[in-house]
Amino acid sequence: MxxxxxxxxxxxxxxxxxxxxxxxxxxxxxxxxxxxxxxxxxxxxxxxxxxxxxxxxxxxxxxxxxxxxxxxxxxxxxxxxxxxxxxxxxxxxxxxxxxxxxxxxxxxxxxxxxxxxxxxxxxxxTITIQTAYALYKYAEGELRxxxxxxAGIEKPPLWGATWFTEVQGGSDLGANTTTAKLVNGKYELYGYKYFASGAGIADIALATARLPGSRPGAKGLSLFAVPRVNSRGELNYHVRRLKWKSGTVPVPTGEVEFTGAEAYLLGEPDKGIYYTLEDLMVSRLANSIGALGIARKAYIEAYGYSSIRRAFGKRLVEHPLALRDLVDMEAEIEAMTALTLYTISLFDSAWGSRPPYDAKYHYARLMTHIVKNMTAETSARITQTAMELLGGIGFLHEFAVERWHREALITPIWEGTSNIQALDMLEAMYKKRAHEELVKSTEEIASASPEPALAEKALQRIRDEINRAASNPGQAEYFAKDILRGIGAASAVILLLEGARHTGDESFVTAAKYYYETRLEGKHARPLERREALELASLRGALDEIDWEAKAREALHLTR
Ligand SMILES: Cc1cc2nc3c(=O)[nH]c(=O)nc-3n(C[C@H](O)[C@H](O)[C@H](O)COP(=O)(O)OP(=O)(O)OC[C@H]3O[C@@H](n4cnc5c(N)ncnc54)[C@H](O)[C@@H]3O)c2cc1C
Incomplete structure (x- = not known):
């Protein structure tokens, strides 16, 4: 055995x-x-x-x-x-x-x-590639x-970390009190970071701190690289403790204390908040795609189980309402996948930009706030529905889905909460006019859509949400998450149709229509033909090629 x-x-x-x-x-x-x-x-x-x-x-x-x-x-x-x-x-x-x-x-x-x-x-x-990113872009000489x-290009691989949050606030980075001072030509940090993932494993960490005489608030922050061991070969800071968490167990998250830690300034001293926010784009996209990865794992479990579990004499997948749950989950995963992969392509062509940044960069940032917010909600919702589809055993610690739900719940919190994404989206619109690029780009994509009427309705929704934000800035903050979801969902519909146009895969059209009706019109979903629903829910037949029954029994070592 x-x-x-x-x-x-x-x-x-x-x-x-x-x-x-x-x-x-x-x-x-x-x-x-x-x-x-x-x-x-x-x-x-x-x-x-x-x-x-x-x-x-x-x-x-x-x-x-x-x-x-x-x-x-x-x-x-x-x-x-x-x-x-x-x-x-x-x-x-x-x-x-x-x-x-x-x-x-x-x-x-x-x-x-x-x-x-x-x-x-x-x-x-992610914290490692974020550290690589900051050094690659903003460090000089040997430090770079x-x-x-x-990045794992040279061996041995090194591990990074990004320590910004302090006990008085994670969302409000402007409240950071960690200080930096220049002593004999070297910077020293004093203060402590309250949430520090990678504590005790990072070779080099990024940390925000204030130099003497800097402006108050976020604009007074500088960004530093802090090695674990200083130039005298001594431990450079202390890890006070590791946190005991509901999930994300593989990564040690601790509290880190700097008492004169040797540090290296990155770029210009008064641009620290820009470098930090740029680095957060790397992790927010990671969070978005990772949240979908969790949702996908839970979905595979739910589909497999629905294919073998019988209730009222039929397999779950044969019950219209259970199939509807799967279709609902799958349409959302695909909509968010299209939106996330598109946003990654925006970042891919904008990441060379530097402060004060170009329009392409601001557009990538706008969309990153939207996908970070929406995919986190998707992950929490889908893992919850997957849990339900597994019935009582879905809730058990010993089976897999419960873990996926626990893991999904971090995604709306770290890397900036869902509220912060919505507020930063408004900032990108009001101060950087990033919505102008959004309208231009989505109009261009929609103009070639295989479903022009649907694409036009989605476009109109984007324009309406932008007008809602513009016409009443005093109230926009209150509605920020609604505006975000409206823009994000409508963009996802246009991008799913773009997926259908390029690949000829009609299920993307099915998903776009379903997602539009349920998420943007709030209607009862049009019942799909069973064939249409199964094609979508089975990942174009791929999940039906698996003999789930045999797989489940094989795992018990009864059928080898
Ligand atoms: C497992 C884990 C690992 C982490 N790792 C790191 C790390 O490695 N490095 C790091 O720097 N940080 C890390 N964090 C911290 C994380 O980024 C913060 O917890 C997060 O940004 C929220 O900050 P906060 O906890 O201070 O909550 P707060 O900022 O106090 O927010 C509390 C609530 O208030 C809401 N809120 C705040 N301001 C507003 C507003 N203006 N309008 C409306 N609502 C508002 C928020 O949305 C949230 O719901 C980690 C956190 C966890 C849980």
Whole structure:
């Protein structure tokens, strides 16, 4: 009998997460400038990675090792050996963090995060690529070269971190009180960071701090690179403790204290908040695609289970209302996938821009706020419906879906909450006029749509929401999330139709119509023909090629 097999707790375990995901593969082909082959990573994500992350979540929290064998402070977070191996494999063998620095599309990096779909593991990769990004763009000389280790281009790979939040506020970064001073030509940091993911594993972290005489608020922040070990070979700061969290267990999140930590200023001292917000775009897109990755994992579980579970003499998938749940989930995943992959393509062509930035960059930022907000809600909603479709066992800690729901719940909170995304979207409209580029671009895409009437209705909704924001700025803040959802959902409809135009896949039209009716018109959804519904829900037949019954029994080692 094989030793252990997570098939007993999960139907998605052992499924190649890329091969079954026909909609993702097709939309990637539409929105990425070059398409790579992710099948090996899809296999790894569905098996080895799945197994390691599951085990860490249940039984193997990172452990803060505070004192060394010599009685000195060590402040190391020890990770489970299997987790370390998985992370190194992702960075070194799969090279998931290298792509943008070697001229390849950001879609390659983000597709890896989608397949990983596990926020604890993805967080470690994201804070590392964010650190690489900041050094690559804003550091000079030898310091800049560290981006190569962080991107996994040079061995050994290095790990990064991004520490901005302080105890008095995460949303309000302007309230940061950590200070920096120049002593004998070197910067020293004083203060403490209250939420610090990567604490105890990061070789280099980014941290916000204020220089003497800086302006109050966010514009007075500078951005620094802080190594774990200083130039005298000593520990550069202390990790006070690790937090005990509901999810994201693989990433150690702690509190970090600077008492004269050696630091290196990045770029210009009064542009720290711009570099920070730029770096947050990298992680907000990671959060968006990762949130969809979680939703997809839960969806595969729900579909597999609906194919084998019988109620009232029929399989769940044969009950119209259960199939409707699957269609509802799938239309939303596809709409958000189109929106996210499109937004990544905007970032892919804008990330070279520097403060004060060009119009393309502001448009990419506008759309990033929208997808960060919407995909997080999608993830929470879909994992919840998946849980329901599994009935009582969906709620059990021992099966997989409960974890996906727990993991989904971080996505609306970190990297800027849903409210903050909505407020920042308004800022990008009022101060940067980013909506002008939105209207221009969506009009252009819609003009070639295979469903012109639907595309025009969606376009009109975008214009209406923009007018709503413009006509009453005093009230816009109150309605910010409604405006955001209106623009995001209408854009997603236009982009799904663009997907249909490029690929000839009619299910994208079905998804666009369904999503438009239910999310934008608030109507009862038009009942789909069973064939149409199944084509959409089964990921164009790919999930029906799996013999779920055999798979479930095989996992019990009864049928080998
Ligand atoms: C697991 C985990 C890991 C993390 N890792 C890191 C990390 O590595 N680095 C880092 O810097 N941070 C990290 N964070 C912090 C995270 O980014 C913050 O928790 C988040 O940005 C929210 O900040 P806050 O907790 O201070 O909440 P607050 O800012 O106090 O917000 C509380 C509530 O008020 C709302 N709110 C705030 N302002 C407004 C407003 N103007 N209008 C309407 N509503 C408003 C928010 O939306 C939220 O709902 C992590 C958090 C968690 C949970």
């Amino acid at each position: 094989p030793l252990g097999d997570l098939g007993v707790i999960s139907l998605a375990y052992g499924v190649n997460h890329y091969e079954v995901d026909k909609p993702y593969d097709r939309l990637l082909g539409v929105f990425s400038r070059e398409k790579a082959d992710f099948r090996t990573l899809g296999e790894f994500a569905g098996r080895e990675l799945y197994e390691a992350a599951y085990w860490v979540d249940r039984f193997s929290n990172p452990y803060l090792y505070t004192w060394s064998i010599l009685g000195e402070r060590a402040d190391l977070s020890l990770l489970a050996p299997e987790e370390r191996r998985v992370l190194e494999k992702l960075v070194v063998d799969f090279g998931v963090n290298r792509h943008p620095f070697e001229g390849r599309p950001w879609h390659n990096h983000y597709t890896a995060l989608y397949l990983i779909g596990d926020p604890g593991i993805s967080c470690i990769l 070269d560290y981006y190569k280790g962080l």
